[in-house]
Amino acid sequence: MTKSERQALLNKGLLLPLMEEFYTIQGEGFHKGTAAYFIRVGGCDVGCHWCDVKESWVAELHPPTAIESIVAHATKYSKTIVVTGGEPLMWNMDPLTSKLRAEGLQTHIETSGAYPLTGQWDWICLSPKKRKLPTHEVYAKAHELKCIIFNKDDFRFAEEQAAKVNTNCKLYLQPEWSKRDKVVPDIVDYVMANPKWKVSLQTHKYLNIP
Ligand SMILES: C[S@@+](CC[C@H](N)C(=O)[O-])C[C@H]1O[C@@H](n2cnc3c(N)ncnc32)[C@H](O)[C@@H]1O
Numbered sequence: 287m288t289k290s291e292r293q294a295l296l297n298k299g300l301l302l303p304l305m306e307e308f309y310t311i312q313g314e315g316f317h318k319g320t321a322a323y324f325i326r327v328g329g330c331d332v333g334c335h336w337c338d339v340k341e342s343w344v345a346e347l348h349p350p351t352a353i354e355s356i357v358a359h360a361t362k363y364s365k366t367i368v369v370t371g372g373e374p375l376m377w378n379m380d381p382l383t384s385k386l387r388a389e390g391l392q393t394h395i396e397t398s399g400a401y402p403l404t405g406q407w408d409w410i411c412l413s414p415k416k417r418k419l420p421t422h423e424v425y426a427k428a429h430e431l432k433c434i435i436f437n438k439d440d441f442r443f444a445e446e447q448a449a450k451v452n453t454n455c456k457l458y459l460q461p462e463w464s465k466r467d468k469v470v471p472d473i474v475d476y477v478m479a480n481p482k483w484k485v486s487l488q489t490h491k492y493l494n495i496p
Pocket residue numbers: 330336337338339370371372373374396397398399412413432434460461462463464488
């Protein structure tokens with residue numbers, strides 16, 4: 287395959303830069319505790335300074351992988367598939383999600399929402415970032431809003447984002463991992479005072495699983 291043929295397939299979402307795929311327990315948010323197969327797609331230019339997967343950022347470092355092979359692996363492990371990254375919405379997610387759904391699998395996404403929403407999703411976890419805000423469409427369609435708390439201004443940002451999502455959207459505050467000791471007491475107080483929010487922890491990091 288020539289370089290331009292490969293690029294054309296990436297542009298269509300028929301190949302995706304695959305960083306890793308693994309079967310684990312969803313650690314975060316509404317589906318925390320549920321066994322799920324994770325597909326981590328490379329490429330992200332949002333640039334969160336505390337990102338826990340910076341190795342994902344440069345798409346070219348991850349092999350362009352046929353979606354048929356990603357789906358074939360996924361079907362062996364789980365009925366619940368979480369597509370994450372990197373920022374998965376930098377790629378056209380229509381072909382991957384239609385193949386996953388054709389196999390009867392539930393499609394979940396973890397996204398900043400900073401790029402146009404593609405794909406058919408059973409669950410959208412939107413985690414907005416100040417540096418590159420979500421699109422209007424993803425606010426309307428998100429099932430879960432998961433705001434990361436690194437400092438006190440992030441509570442203000444979280445409320446601003448909560449005002450933009452649909453009324454059925456579940457609301458979560460999740461401590462930034464490196465600041466957890468400092469911010470957890472503030473999150474606890476905040477959720478007790480504002481019970482429309484729930485706490486989300488990165489439970490996989492406490493369990494020492496991927
Ligand atoms: C690595 S991101 C990939 C998906 C997408 N780019 C996004 O940000 O939603 C997956 C989830 O981890 C969260 N996350 C990343 N780094 C974190 C950290 N240091 N502490 C807590 N959550 C973090 C993100 O906000 C997001 O909800």
